[in-house]
Amino acid sequence: MDLDRAALLKLYRTMKTIRDFEERGIPETGQREKTRTDVCTTPSQRTHRARHCIAKGVDPKGMMAELFGRSTGPNKGKGGSMHIADMSKGMLGTNGIVAGSVPLAVGAALTSKLKYGNKRVAVAFFGDGGANQGVLHECMNLASVWKLPVIFCCENNGYAESTPVEYALSTSRVSDRAPGYDMPGIHVDGMDVFAVFDAAREAVARARAGEGPSLLECRTYRFYGHTVFDNPLSYRTQEEEDHWRGRDPLKLFRETVIHQGEITAEELDSIDTEIAALMEEAVKFADESPLPEPHELSETL
Ligand SMILES: Cc1ncc(C[n+]2csc(CCOP(=O)(O)OP(=O)(O)O)c2C)c(N)n1
Ligand SMILES: [Mg+2]
Known part of the structure; x- marks a missing residue:
């Protein structure tokens, strides 16, 4: 690991913002969907797509507004949790179609x-x-044929809804498929942000050097159900959940940097406090923002 203090703190801040946004955004959005009769939205799935937006620097306040269907969201409340896009940040759009964003990324790489x-x-x-x-x-x-600068990043969380990966995948790892496309296949512990960072950095360097794509598989876990209506204990065990909870990426990060003496627990605690306040602010901002006007429905963004 050769990250300086500023980079480490930025990494932690991003991870913590994602976690808090996910844990706050889901119940808050669900509550508003139940109580609001003047707006029709589909019940919120977990806001898993939000994490990539936050990592790309999309404003969490605007994102919360988007989840609440408010006109101050990056997509003026018409995208919701499924379709957040912010071109100014290079966030080309989240997608409700499984693997639907992959060809868009290949187009961007071209x-x-x-x-x-x-x-x-x-x-x-x-x-x-x-x-x-x-x-x-x-x-x-x-x-691969066109040697495009793209990274195929599989977040393997062990389940597609309730289907275990061991049941559905022909190979033992997704990354095993890379040689068939003549590209490197890298498998990393997706709970270890440093392993992910190193592998991603290498794949980015390869792409920029004109050497083409990489397939990066990050083995991770979904702490909650697939949707708010899903009870994961109907298809997996408490022991399994506890095992992965013990490997929470935020916990592993803390242990590593504190052990190495790079950063103190107090510094990380103060980031936690800062992010908690940001989430309060985001919910307030979203609640106080206006809904889009009916005539905006057919306007392009
Ligand atoms: C083309 C398509 N088929 C089916 C669905 C229904 N569906 C939504 S999420 C999901 C499972 C996706 O699993 P995975 O790719 O492992 O992503 P995860 O939810 O674990 O992030 C399915 C089948 C869909 N949205 N799009
Ligand atoms: Mg999955």
Whole structure:
């Protein structure tokens, strides 16, 4: 690990913002959906797509507003939790179609190659369920043939809804499929942010050097159900959940940096307090923001 203090603190702040946003955004949005009769939204799935937006620097206050269907959201309340996009941050759009964003990333990578000399790198995120979608395989093939600057990043959390990855995947790892497309296949512990960071950095360097795509599989876990209506204990055990909870990425980060003496527990605690206040602010901002006007429905963003 060769990250300086500022980079480590930034990493922790981002991770903690994602966690708090997910844990706060889900119940808050659900509550408003139940009590509001003047707006129709689909029941919120877990806000898992939000994490990539936050990592890319999309404003959490605006994102909370988007979840609440408010006009101050990056998509003016018309995107909701499923379709947040913020082009100014390079966030090309979250997607409700499993593996649906993969071809969009490959298109962005083609633009980068043709117009920006591979300087911009596209990252296509998909799950272990998405790994079995046909479109992913077409995309990996074409990206390899054209040596596009794209990273295929599989967040393997062990389940596609309730289907265990061991049941649905033909290989033992998603990354095992990379040689079929002549690209590196890297498997990392997705609970270890340093392992993910190192592997991602290498894949980015390869993409920028014009060497083409990589397949990066991060083995992780979903702490909650697939949706708020899902009871995960109907298809997995408490012991399994406890095991993965013990490997919480925030906990592992804390233990590592405190042990190495890079950062103190107090510094991390003060970030926790700061993020808790940011979430209060985000919920307040979203609640106080106006709903979109009916005439905005057909306006493009
Ligand atoms: C093309 C398509 N098929 C089915 C669905 C229904 N669906 C929504 S999420 C999901 C499971 C996805 O699992 P995975 O790729 O592992 O992603 P995770 O939810 O674990 O992040 C399915 C089948 C969908 N949204 N799109
Ligand atoms: Mg999954």
